[in-house]
Amino acid sequence: MYQVATIREEEHEKLKKTLTNEDGNNLIHLAENFNHYKVWLVGEDLTESEQSLTSKGTLFIPLSQFPPQQKRKDCFYQTTPARLAPKSFGNLHSCENWLPRRVMSASRVAGIVHTLEGWNTNECGDQIFDIDKVWEATLLHGFRPLPTLRN
Secondary structure, three states, X not given: OOXXXXXXXXXXXXXXXXXXXXXXXXXXXXXXXXXXXXXXXXXXXXXXHHHOOOOOOOEEEEOOOOOOOOOOXXXXXXXXXXXXXXXXXXXXXXXXXXXOOOEEEHHHHHHHHHHHHOOOOOOOOOOOOOXXXXXXXXXXXXXXXXXXXXX
């Protein structure tokens, strides 16, 4: 079983409203013992003081389009949601200035895969794609996961 902890009360309340009772039981509001958690899912608004609450070796995984500022040299920072472009893509150098060469943001990859697969819908609203189907299609078209980066 996994637990998800939030450090901001307003985020905790907002998330709790979107979850079933069963899933909501795995969501906790964290007021102390921040260094117990080694993986943090964060937005671009992650502050330096919030980063200082974590222990050495913490992995920060951004959920937003833009990465948080990297303030800890003893922690790991994943890039924003992104994928390595297929080697078959020519004349691709960079799409966003915060991502390494030949890396595309997940939203751009999603648009390309949707087109290649002929999917005529999006994931806004009530329809959610089967994540396994999307993952397999992404791999099929040559997009690869990124390695974890150290600051």
